[in-house]
Amino acid sequence: MTNDAVLIAKNIVKSYDHVKALNEISLDVQKGEFVGIMGSSGSGKTTLLNVLSTIDHISAGEIFINGIEISRLNDNQTSDFRKDYLGFIFQEYLLLDSLTIQENIAVPLTLLKKKPTEIEASIRALAKRFGIENQLHKYPNELSGGQRQRAAAARAMIKNPSILFADEPTGALDSNSAQELLEKLKEINEELHTTILMVTHDAYSASYANRIIILKDGQTIKQLHKAQKSRQTFFEEILEEIAVLSNRTLATSM
Amino acid sequence: MSLFRIVQKNLKKNLSFYSLYLGSVAFVLMIFYFSISFGSNDLIVSRLMGDNKLQAMIKVVLPLLMAFVLFYMSYSNTFFMKRRMKELSIYALLGFNKHKVILILGLENIFICLLALGIGIIVGGIVYIVLIQIVVEWLGVSLEPSSIVWFNSDAALITVSFVVLALIVLLFSNYRFIRKHTLLDLVKVEGTREKPIQLKLWKAIVGFVSLVAGYMLALDIKRGADSLWVTVGFAPLSMLTFILIVVGTILSIHSFLPYALNKIKAAKHSFYRNTMIITIPQFVQRITSNARTLIVSTLISATALGLLGAGVITFYYPVKAIERTNPAAFEFPVQDEGLTQKALNIVKQNVGADGIQSKQTTILEVESSSKNLPFEYSAKEKAGFDLISASDYQSSLALQGDAQNRNDLTGNQAIFIKYNQNNVDERGKVYTLKLPQSQSIDIDVANTTLENTISFANSVGTLVVPDALYQQIQATGVPSRQIMSIYGEGLRNNSVVHAQLSPLFTDNVYFQSAIGKRTTFLQANSSSLLISIFASTIFLISTGSILYFTNISNTYSKINDFRILEKLGYRKSKIKKIVNYQIFITLIIPYILGSLHSIFALECFKTLMPNLIGDSSAFWLPEIVAIGIFTVIYGVYYLITQYSSYKVIWGRKVKVATTMQPPDSKRYVSSFAKRRARSYK
Ligand SMILES: Nc1ncnc2c1ncn2[C@@H]1O[C@H](COP(=O)(O)OP(=O)(O)OP(=O)(O)O)[C@@H](O)[C@H]1O
Numbered sequence: 001m002t003n004d005a006v007l008i009a010k011n012i013v014k015s016y017d018h019v020k021a022l023n024e025i026s027l028d029v030q031k032g033e034f035v036g037i038m039g040s041s042g043s044g045k046t047t048l049l050n051v052l053s054t055i056d057h058i059s060a061g062e063i064f065i066n067g068i069e070i071s072r073l074n075d076n077q078t079s080d081f082r083k084d085y086l087g088f089i090f091q092e093y094l095l096l097d098s099l100t101i102q103e104n105i106a107v108p109l110t111l112l113k114k115k116p117t118e119i120e121a122s123i124r125a126l127a128k129r130f131g132i133e134n135q136l137h138k139y140p141n142e143l144s145g146g147q148r149q150r151a152a153a154a155r156a157m158i159k160n161p162s163i164l165f166a167d168e169p170t171g172a173l174d175s176n177s178a179q180e181l182l183e184k185l186k187e188i189n190e191e192l193h194t195t196i197l198m199v200t201h202d203a204y205s206a207s208y209a210n211r212i213i214i215l216k217d218g219q220t221i222k223q224l225h226k227a228q229k230s231r232q233t234f235f236e237e238i239l240e241e242i243a244v245l246s247n248r249t250l251a252t253s254m
Numbered sequence: 255m256s257l258f259r260i261v262q263k264n265l266k267k268n269l270s271f272y273s274l275y276l277g278s279v280a281f282v283l284m285i286f287y288f289s290i291s292f293g294s295n296d297l298i299v300s301r302l303m304g305d306n307k308l309q310a311m312i313k314v315v316l317p318l319l320m321a322f323v324l325f326y327m328s329y330s331n332t333f334f335m336k337r338r339m340k341e342l343s344i345y346a347l348l349g350f351n352k353h354k355v356i357l358i359l360g361l362e363n364i365f366i367c368l369l370a371l372g373i374g375i376i377v378g379g380i381v382y383i384v385l386i387q388i389v390v391e392w393l394g395v396s397l398e399p400s401s402i403v404w405f406n407s408d409a410a411l412i413t414v415s416f417v418v419l420a421l422i423v424l425l426f427s428n429y430r431f432i433r434k435h436t437l438l439d440l441v442k443v444e445g446t447r448e449k450p451i452q453l454k455l456w457k458a459i460v461g462f463v464s465l466v467a468g469y470m471l472a473l474d475i476k477r478g479a480d481s482l483w484v485t486v487g488f489a490p491l492s493m494l495t496f497i498l499i500v501v502g503t504i505l506s507i508h509s510f511l512p513y514a515l516n517k518i519k520a521a522k523h524s525f526y527r528n529t530m531i532i533t534i535p536q537f538v539q540r541i542t543s544n545a546r547t548l549i550v551s552t553l554i555s556a557t558a559l560g561l562l563g564a565g566v567i568t569f570y571y572p573v574k575a576i577e578r579t580n581p582a583a584f585e586f587p588v589q590d591e592g593l594t595q596k597a598l599n600i601v602k603q604n605v606g607a608d609g610i611q612s613k614q615t616t617i618l619e620v621e622s623s624s625k626n627l628p629f630e631y632s633a634k635e636k637a638g639f640d641l642i643s644a645s646d647y648q649s650s651l652a653l654q655g656d657a658q659n660r661n662d663l664t665g666n667q668a669i670f671i672k673y674n675q676n677n678v679d680e681r682g683k684v685y686t687l688k689l690p691q692s693q694s695i696d697i698d699v700a701n702t703t704l705e706n707t708i709s710f711a712n713s714v715g716t717l718v719v720p721d722a723l724y725q726q727i728q729a730t731g732v733p734s735r736q737i738m739s740i741y742g743e744g745l746r747n748n749s750v751v752h753a754q755l756s757p758l759f760t761d762n763v764y765f766q767s768a769i770g771k772r773t774t775f776l777q778a779n780s781s782s783l784l785i786s787i788f789a790s791t792i793f794l795i796s797t798g799s800i801l802y803f804t805n806i807s808n809t810y811s812k813i814n815d816f817r818i819l820e821k822l823g824y825r826k827s828k829i830k831k832i833v834n835y836q837i838f839i840t841l842i843i844p845y846i847l848g849s850l851h852s853i854f855a856l857e858c859f860k861t862l863m864p865n866l867i868g869d870s871s872a873f874w875l876p877e878i879v880a881i882g883i884f885t886v887i888y889g890v891y892y893l894i895t896q897y898s899s900y901k902v903i904w905g906r907k908v909k910v911a912t913t914m915q916p917p918d919s920k921r922y923v924s925s926f927a928k929r930r931a932r933s934y935k
Pocket residue numbers: 016017019020021039040041042043044045046047048
């Protein structure tokens with residue numbers, strides 16, 4: 001593909017004892033893309049996200065991010081790599097419950113040794129964008145799920161990561177909160193050109209992406225592109241595709 | 255599933271966590287059982303301690319120990335409860351009623367405490383036996399073998415009833431806790447932040463003032479006769495000082511901690527650092543229980559250090575003082591010329607004519623008509639001053655290895671040899687000496703010294719006078735007596751000579767032997783030193799253990815945080831640093847405060863000891879020993895805690911990780927959800 005790819009995965013395999021959770025997957029992600037990863041439960045979505053984001057190791061294949069082959073990095077280098085380039089949003093938020101929201105968001109910047117004034121300025125700006133400027137001095141357990149997830153998103157975004165990884169970020173949210181978060185992700189994707197990889201179950205969330213990769217049994221079985229379609233059209237296309245796929249699954253299993 | 259099966263399964267699943275709880279409770283019960291059986295064995299206590307002050311200390315120490323065990327059990331129980339609550343509340347969600355949850359928790363608790371009790375008694379018994387053997391072996395204390403039984407039924411009974419009582423209280427408070435809270439509270443209980451301690455100015459001021467007042471009162475004892483300890487009374491003053499220090503410690507830790515943490519947070523440059531930003535809030539989250547732990551550890555370690563230092567002082571002062579009480583290797587009054595020659599010959603036979611240096615001093619006995627005489631004047635059978643000549647004094651000092659020339663007395667000047675360093679300054683005083691035929695002579699005390707050349711058994715209230723004056727007084731025919739002092743290389747440690755000489759002077763208290771005195775003293779007092787070292791070490795270890803379990807429990811509850819940090823790109827070494835900081839904070843506060851308390855307590859205690867040693871470097875020895883042992887113990891605890899914390903975070907292969915729920919909960923909940931869904935169809 002073009003040399004604008006931030007992430008290149010070649011024939012990656014991840015096996016657990018007997019199961020191949022990922023079976024020879026290859027994929028490229030361009031800078032500024034918003035990629036959705038879909039698939040039924042157990043199809044390997046989380047596993048894929050984890051190996052792409054250096055949290056887990058692959059059994060075979062190669063993964064390059066920003067031209068660096070991540071499987072060759074040692075532990076410290078991997079940590080540093082995450083610190084410098086990657087942002088994460090998890091389904092369970094994973095905010096630190098002893099820290100205020102402001103402190104939570106500050107953590108990645110302290111890791112980059114930014115000045116306090118600089119840190120506070122970026123937090124203010126980002127909190128505003130994510131609509132949590134009034135929650136900064138509260139603790140995570142004093143926030144609603146949606147607010148927590150937006151705080152987690154702000155923490156992921158604060159250092160302008162090369163790639164933002166999100167594993168079912170809307171999984172625990174009601175549809176309003178989910179929509180708000182997705183709008184924000186779309187916004188930063190369009191305005192700041194942050195590359196986003198998002199795992200999701202749900203066709204509605206997926207419709208915010210530019211491209212959708214559908215997994216089954218650890219393999220890519222289909223890709224959908226939004227191209228110039230409206231989100232509504234894309235959403236319907238996804239729904240149709242899911243129906244087809246699950247029918248087929250149903251058929252084969254019968 | 256029957257309740258027993260559930261309890262059994264839980265025990266298996268959370269083995270490492272349970273064993274931490276089990277281990278910690280067993281450890282304190284071991285100490286408890288051990289101390290009770292030690293203290294309740296009258297025979298051993300009286301053999302080892304005699305009627306020493308330490309016996310009184312044991313009485314203070316035991317209730318403290320009980321309070322400590324109670325505190326510790328409730329502390330670890332809370333820790334345990336919180337950990338278990340989340341899982342148990344999921345059972346409750348699955349349809350168990352609260353009573354069943356309470357029952358499960360209660361059963362687990364009873365099971366663990368009883369097991370800990372068993373282990374505690376067995377291990378405590380073994381420690382007890384081993385220690386008694388050591389005491390018997392090393393110190394040659396004779397004990398009938400029958401008195402050394404590892405199982406002391408009285409002690410066991412006390413321990414068991416104490417634990418059962420404590421357990422009942424704990425179970426009851428658990429019961430009330432669960433009754434009071436809703437299921438939702440219970441699910442959240444682990445992650446909740448404790449209520450922050452409000453920074454109250456009055457607390458800080460009262461705390462600080464109490465501490466300073468307590469310290470000043472402790473030092474006030476040094477003023478001697480004018481001090482409040484004398485004018486008001488020893489008992490009320492010691493009580494008041496104790497209360498001030500305890501109150502001061504509690505309030506200071508309660509106000510200082512939040513103050514310091516606020517300050518750090520406010521100083522953005524130090525707070526917005528990748529370690530601080532995690533360490534400080536994590537500490538604040540548990541501030542109430544952390545503060546409580548720090549207060550208890552501070553008080554216990556201060557007590558232990560005081561005990562240890564006091565033991566060292568009681569032991570060290572007399573040993574050190576032998577240099578003064580026995581300036582010569584052997585010394586005796588010359589009453590019988592034949593006996594004296596015999597004694598000198600015995601020494602010569604043993605060490606050769608070159609190895610012995612003897613010095614005979616003639617002491618003139620003179621009374622004084624002055625008022626305001628030093629206490630040394632009358633501190634003997636027949637009141638009076640002992641006069642020795644400057645040249646005798648000088649040559650005896652030379653034989654003791656002090657070649658400096660001090661023979662600069664003129665006219666009626668004298669040097670007064672003090673018995674101990676006290677507040678009285680005799681310099682410049684004039685004493686009128688009564689001579690025969692109603693003559694008298696005035697002596698000016700030009701200087702005082704602690705360097706005596708004759709033992710206090712043979713001369714107290716000694717004045718060194720110039721040779722001319724000495725001869726003048728001697729010529730008037732005042733009574734006199736001769737003292738023979740024997741010096742020689744290595745003679746102070748020569749037990750063979752001692753064994754041969756002492757039969758010549760049976761029942762003669764004026765026969766003084768440096769080695770004899772030391773041996774007698776060591777035999778009588780080594781065991782009490784050993785006991786005080788042992789008891790205080792146990793206490794220090796106990797505080798170290800409280801802090802250990804506090805830290806480990808904090809780490810347990812923070813595993814998820816550390817996993818998150820790893821994902822955010824924290825290197826392992828950074829996370830270790832965060833853990834280290836937290837351990838360090840919890841150890842350093844009791845370390846500093848405890849040491850400080852003990853220094854003041856010991857300063858106070860020293861005044862109570864007759865101080866024959868003028869040498870000021872010796873003054874710090876008890877503190878150095880106590881704080882040295884403290885440093886070693888806490889240093890070791892720092893390393894152990896570090897190691898175990900790392901183990902807790904990275905030791906297990908299983909990823910506890912990203913889900914915040916206990917291992918099986920997802921399955922339970924989802925099957926539960928399915929069941930419900932089905933029932934709606
Ligand atoms: N640690 C593990 N050990 C063994 N097998 C695993 C492990 N983690 C995942 N698997 C297996 O790998 C496969 C893919 O799992 P993965 O978690 O990636 O699925 P997923 O697509 O994220 O599913 P879901 O939508 O339910 O989250 C599954 O068959 C799973 O059982």
